[in-house]
Amino acid sequence: MKSRTRRSFLRAMGAGFALLPFARLLEDSVAQAAGETLPLKFITIYHPHGLAAEYWAMKAGDTETAFDIGYPDCSLKPFDDAATYGKSFKDKILVIEGIDHLSNANGHDSAGTILTGSRIEGSNKPLNISLDQYLAVAQGMGSGTRVTSLPLGVGNDGTTAGLTLSFAEGGVALPKIIDPAKAFDLLFEGVVVGTADPAAAAAATRKTKLAQSVIDYQKWDINRLRARLAPPEQQKLDQHLQSLSELEKQLGGGMGGGGTVASCTVPGRPDSAKFPKLKQYNGGEPYFDAITDAHIDVLAQAMACDLTRFATLFMNDLSYDGNPLGLPADNHGSVAHTYNASPVGNDGRPGDGVPATWLPLAKFNKYAYSKVARLMQKLDALGALDSTLIYVTSDMGNPSLHSTRNVPTVLAGGVNGKFRMGRRLKMQADCPADSPWCGPTDAATFKPVTNSKLLVSIAQAFGADIDKFGTQPDPALVTGALSEMT
């Protein structure tokens, strides 16, 4: 593994690389003055099983800016754990209580609402594009990088609404890459670092030429067919053409996009021996932890190299005998479904709950956040954390209720100063104190704070001039930013 500054990296690329398509972009990036703000990057991370609010929500005495997340069993502790992660990231997180995913669907189908702000319709899909795709594709913010957007998943490559964060126009689900080695290939394959060997450069040039020839034929062939079709049928080919353009961008050894690069290191290819099986229900479960780590390491380096600026990571649980968390073999049935909450985790319902059921779920939450902290540590070491926004959430709040309200929402990173970090926010309650059981059908009393408002805030942080994101029957629910973010 070789680490280089971007200037030495460019020098090392040699003459052969100058022929490759991304060289000019890199030259542009180098031309920009050092110290300039790095381009903003957006990573969304999903974790399953909702939240044990008892070990997550603000405690008595906590304020917006002075709060304790270091107490025993607090699931947010990894963000304030210098011993493990080198430093505390407490000033780089923004924890928001009281966000609702109005999916109008079973909790398990609600992941599709996270980045779309949309209801999930009967055919199990949201109704509009997801924010990552809106920014990266529709707004063109991902067009300058080698990979427009990077969808990663652990263990499950399904594309139903409950298994996907990224959706194209119209809510068409986009698949995920579940093999970290394949993700590495997508991002780094063909990159030639640290050699000016003319033979290697010539081989790379030929490889690119051949691949380009294949893509040229495919494009010609699609257009040949397309010309014979009526408009509705032509649309079936449009995404195919777009995908070929994406492949075309990945040709050659280009490292960066149009912006400046933080610190670029080409990592080693993830060792597939560490995850001989990948898929859930097919023996992959014991390797999910290793897969998650490998994904995170590749992702951090890709962001630092400005190979992509938009990514999603769909995490999984550790449902197998002898998992490192010491949880029951079935996290879903024996942790999430047994959670018996106190009012703080129960959408306002009364009752003391069963404290013994909170801890296993909190332990799983903490595990999920430990992965986010790992990503933050890596990005920080590469100088890219301050220019990154990480949005971490789950499909549900209380998992045994399958509630999609009061979902765990954590923003992390420096966000280029667009959001004020190092805080905890508590949104207004969905229901009045005298009617804590209200629900979405109680229009007069139910006042949710939807994730759409958060999505609008994020879009605005990226410079998109919009004040509405998502699809709900009441447009007010998807309109306006969260005023507390800046």
Next chain:
Amino acid sequence: MRALPKIGSMTGPLFVMLALGCQASVESDNPGASAGGSGNGGSGSGSGSGSTSTAGTQNLAGGAALPPGAEPTALLPARIRRLSVAEYQATVSDPRVIGADADDVSADFVPDSRQDPKRGGFTVNEAQRVDPVFARQLSEAGIQLAASIRQHAAERAPCDPGSDRRECAASFIRRFGEQAYRRPLGDDEVEHLLTVFDAASDGGSYEEGIELVVRAMLQSAAFLYLTEIGDAPAVHVKLTPYELASSISYLIQGGPPSQDLLERAKRGDLDSSEGRAGLAVDAHLFEGADAATRISRVVREWLGTDRVSDIAKDTNVYRGFADAQSAIARETTEFLNGLVQIDGGGSLQQLLAGNWTMANAKLASVYDVSGVSGDAFVRIDTPKRLGILNQAAFQSVFAHASETAPVLRGVAVMRRVACVMVADPTDLGIAVVPPVPDTSKTVRERFSVHSADATCNSCHKLIDNFGFAFEHFDGMGRFVEQDNNGHTLDSSVSVVGTDFDGSYPDSNALATAMSTSPQVRECFARHMFRALAATSDPAFTASEDEFVKYWDTTLTRANDQVTDVSIIGTVFSYITSPAFNYRRGQ
């Protein structure tokens, strides 16, 4: 997998269809083809090329004359669809394309997207796209498959020393292309592929050129998409012989057409209903593992049991599930295979209410049947478990991880088997809160909250009864008298809103009633249409209705009563329907 028997052994339905085929006549000057088009047989005003050369101008004219019985307003549109992952695999595994070297090349492909799950959710559908992740997977597969051809270039793309290697390449492109694209290549295609060949052979070897050509072809639109667009846009489009051969082949066998089928199509043998009916007897299309796999896939996707390999159960409650999972998944295919062997067609009545199944030792253990050993599947009697809905795959898929799910089971039976299109709570703006776990009650007692709540009751008084009938099957399909908490279970139900309304002691009695229900038979035919026509889009309801009308005429009757429905007969009914090889211009 055992081969399906000869279609010639099929009983009633096939003979009826063949007879119908003989009655049907395909006239060249068709008086019925008046809607919108002038026909190409009599008037001569439409040559088949139409007056348009550019798609989308909506000035379509002319086109094919429709055969008698083909309703113009019910034609499917001229369209394309991407191969499903299984179809891609079958195509590259064909020895004429790549062969055994291609096995498992699609193992890690992203799963097929499904259309509206309420109306079928079949993998073969026109909603498949090529997104960036899939494009990259296709690219990687193309590289791998092309390397195989290069390795065998001496046999696959021979070129004598001294020959013009570009001419050798052109010859290979035409030969290989006709197999990969399921049609002859146009000169423009050959020319462009030679440019690809040149890119690699310039500075490289002949074999490298061939390799790059194959890599390009196996990712190209011509390879990936099946077309149903005819020769040119027109009001009524007749499929080309090549499109027709591919349609039939992918529909029945899930893979590319044989040379025999292509020859028949080119001769025009398949243009008419009776011509296509002849395929049953002498083309052996329903024989062999490919057809069995395809029929099994259709049935499993229809009932949703294909998901049984992608679920997990709470190991505290259903510890044996993971061990039996593959046997549970395989039962459906084995059962269907056994079913078809009885009469060559596969009885719907037996599918839904047969008192037997196929089991190996692991499955027999789930079913508490003794005397079965080993991995081989053998026929066992199951008097307490009638038909496919009472088998473990259906019961496991439509259950939760740790308990049964009467609502999931009820909705699945209503929508998939009886076509009672009960709405989702989502459609009605109702937020669902699952009943709170309570070990003092049975699942049925907990769900009785539905009948007490007026909002829930209007739908759940229908749904829950369908689901409660299966209460004696636990969440992985084991027969149980009591639930996990020791409560005695009650599976007696009254169902309403169907043509088999009545009271039933359990799901076996319900399955028996459904197996002879005209409503269920029609629902089966509708789902088969969606699977075979590759669309669950409600916009095509007119086509579906027209098929059902035709299908009904092909059924065997005694004393004016339909005796049964054949699964393969229904597939054949679709192929022999008059409009099968016609499309409407868009």
